[in-house]
Amino acid sequence: MWRGGLKLGRRHGLALQLGLAVAAVVSCSVTQGALASSVPLTVPMGVTLVEVARELTLSQPDILWVRPGDAEGRTLFTSASDTPGTSRCVDACAKEFQPFLAAKGTKPSRDWTLIKRADGGRQWAYQSQPLYTWAQENEPGEVAVNVGAAESAGAKLAEQKLKTGTLLPPQGWQVARFHPEASLTMPSGITARIVGAAQGIVLTDYSGFTLYAFDGDAKKDNQTCSDRGCQLSWQPVEAPEFARSVGDFTIVARADGASQWAYKKRPLYRYSGDLLPGDAFGENVDRKWKIAGIAESFRPAHVDVANIEAYGNTLTLSGMTLYTGVQFQKRWGGRSTRDGFRNAWSKGLRLGAAACGSEKCLTEWRPFLAANGAQASGFWQIYTRADGTRQWAYKGYAVWTRVTDKKPGDITGQLTFDYAKLGGTESDLKRTAFLDDVGGDRVYGGAGIYWVLARP
Numbered sequence: 001m002w003r004g005g006l007k008l009g010r011r012h013g014l015a016l017q018l019g020l021a022v023a024a025v026v027s028c029s030v031t032q033g034a035l036a037s038s039v040p041l042t043v044p045m046g047v048t049l050v051e052v053a054r055e056l057t058l059s060q061p062d063i064l065w066v067r068p069g070d071a072e073g074r075t076l077f078t079s080a081s082d083t084p085g086t087s088r089c090v091d092a093c094a095k096e097f098q099p100f101l102a103a104k105g106t107k108p109s110r111d112w113t114l115i116k117r118a119d120g121g122r123q124w125a126y127q128s129q130p131l132y133t134w135a136q137e138n139e140p141g142e143v144a145v146n147v148g149a150a151e152s153a154g155a156k157l158a159e160q161k162l163k164t165g166t167l168l169p170p171q172g173w174q175v176a177r178f179h180p181e182a183s184l185t186m187p188s189g190i191t192a193r194i195v196g197a198a199q200g201i202v203l204t205d206y207s208g209f210t211l212y213a214f215d216g217d218a219k220k221d222n223q224t225c226s227d228r229g230c231q232l233s234w235q236p237v238e239a240p241e242f243a244r245s246v247g248d249f250t251i252v253a254r255a256d257g258a259s260q261w262a263y264k265k266r267p268l269y270r271y272s273g274d275l276l277p278g279d280a281f282g283e284n285v286d287r288k289w290k291i292a293g294i295a296e297s298f299r300p301a302h303v304d305v306a307n308i309e310a311y312g313n314t315l316t317l318s319g320m321t322l323y324t325g326v327q328f329q330k331r332w333g334g335r336s337t338r339d340g341f342r343n344a345w346s347k348g349l350r351l352g353a354a355a356c357g358s359e360k361c362l363t364e365w366r367p368f369l370a371a372n373g374a375q376a377s378g379f380w381q382i383y384t385r386a387d388g389t390r391q392w393a394y395k396g397y398a399v400w401t402r403v404t405d406k407k408p409g410d411i412t413g414q415l416t417f418d419y420a421k422l423g424g425t426e427s428d429l430k431r432t433a434f435l436d437d438v439g440g441d442r443v444y445g446g447a448g449i450y451w452v453l454a455r456p
Contacts, residue, residue: 040109042180042194042201042297045375046071046102047112047124049178049194050141051395052148053344061344064148066178066194068126071376073140073349073396076100076131076176077169084128087115097173099123100131110295111183127183131176136167143167144175145346180294185247187261190237190268192294196379196456197280197305197313203263203292205270208277211237213266213292234282234289236260237268263292281307298377300370300392305456308411315394315454317368317401319408322454324348324397325355325365325418327439328447342455348396350438353383355398355449357431361418365451367391368399399454413451420447 043049048069053061068076077097081088089097102122108114114122115130124131137143146168169175180201181192189206203211212234239251239259252262261268269289271282283291302318315322326343356365370382370390381393392399402413420432436447 040295042295042378043068043178044102044106044109044112044124045298045377046106047378048073048376048381049378050144050345052141052144053342053346054148054152055344060342062152063342064152067144068131068176068178069141070100070133071381073345073381074133075137075141075144076126077134077173078126078129078131078176080172080174082130085113085115085125085130087117087123087130089130089132090118096135097132098135100133111180126176127179129176134169134173139346140349141346143169147175184294185249187239187243187246187249190249190261194297195278195280195291197278198283198291198293199299199305199456200291200296201294202280203268203294204277205237209270209274210278210280210282211263211268211292212271212282212289213263213268215266215288215290233272233285234269235272237270266292268292280305280313298380300368300374300380306408308409308453311411311414311453313456314411315399315456316408320401321405321409321411321413322368322394323365323400323402323413323451324394324454325351325400325449325451326397327351327355327435327449329439343395343397345396347438348393348398351397353385353391353393353398354434355451356400356418364403365400365413366403368401394454397454400451402451411453414453416451418449418451 048071050067050069050073052064052067054064055061070076079087079089079097087099089099099117099121100123102114102124106114106122111127113125113128115125117123134143146166150168178194180194184192186192186203190211191204191206192201193204193208194200195202195204195210198210205211214234236254236258237260239261241259243251243259243261245251248264250262250265251259252267254260271285271289273279273281273285280291282289303322304316304319305313306316306319306321308314308321324343327347353367356362356367367385367389368391370392372390374382374390376382379395381396382390383393383398385391400413402410404410404412420435421428422432423429432447435449439447
């Protein structure tokens with residue numbers, strides 16, 4: 001991915017560690033210091049991102065917006081009484097709304113700044129707004145879920161009436177939301193958003209398609225793609241006739257006389273191989289074209305994105321497919337489609353690392369373990385397992401590899417099922433009740449785990 005003229009390499013390390021019951025993959029984390037100082041992470045280490053979803057009966061959750069959270073995914077808040085860069089919540093206020101403090105040695109970057117408090121602590125601010133957690137929130141993220149439900153309660157649903165939550169922020173407090181485009185000056189028709197396949201914040205056009213920056217030899221190629229063969233694959237982002245430069249966006253003249261948008265002096269294009277918003281198949285097609293990225297998302301060591309034929313983008317670890325175990329929920333539609341199994345972060349949090357709950361299961365699945373000292377960041381969190389080890393989770397769901405996958409591209413674990421026992425030992429019954437409670441599908445019944453590809 002192109003970052004302000006820099007091309008980042010993969011600085012990762014990998015180790016294997018034997019657990020008590022099964023060999024598990026252990027990963028060190030990519031720290032901010034491993035990246036060039038001029039290239040920011042999407043969010044700092046210790047800050048997570050969470051998709052706030054509205055759950056629907058028999059349908060996939062509707063993703064409403066993205067919010068920042070602390071390392072455990074707790075809801076973060078802003079106060080209407082604060083001024084940019086200044087926190088006015090002290091004394092009794094700070095006991096109820098606790099300042100979201102940065103760890104020692106953490107450095108600010110891009111939209112993330114630090115406010116020095118009177119007690120010497122350093123408080124995070126996002127786009128100049130100080131951030132807080134709320135002492136009344138019991139389950140991480142519950143207030144944000146309630147706010148999302150309340151905002152969308154008026155929507156006409158084909159299924160049962162949506163029930164809103166009960167714990168909402170008091171007057172003058174708002175749930176912080178992640179809007180990377182808000183701090184950028186951009187021309188009409190271009191915005192910035194998180195693209196999972198690109199693992200970062202990238203420029204997109206008005207339809208949500210990933211944009212690419214031409215990075216060839218300026219003198220040799222005139223920084224444009226003008227012949228017909230080139231334009232079949234790389235479609236220039238044309239600028240209106242009377243458009244003017246804005247921020248880091250300028251206008252370059254093409255050989256055919258048309259005007260084209262450029263970002264930091266590099267002309268912008270769409271790639272014809274991207275079929276849907278969120279695709280990023282133009283990465284590595286030609287070294288002259290790089291994804292037009294603003295910031296790079298954190299990834300644990302050796303994690304990358306691969307394109308699995310007929311399934312689309314999938315997370316991999318050293319080339320091997322990564323999976324998540326998801327609690328049973330009855331839904332219409334195919335689970336094998338590209339975006340056919342979206343899930344609510346809050347349910348993944350309740351499931352934790354318990355998707356694989358027996359010794360037999362652990363002979364088939366290996367937890368993707370985090371090394372000592374690894375920190376959560378972005379969509380990656382860490383859950384503590386029953387044996388005390390720490391396991392990576394992506395978008396709320398613990399991540400695993402499949403023992404029967406022998407080479408990159410294998411997906412032997414895709415759409416496999418672990419059914420909960422309706423009888424048996426007390427342990428069996430407790431697990432069935434637990435999975436039924438997490439799934440929350442009491443109308444259509446069922447308790448168990450679906451194993452699916454980990455989607456970026």
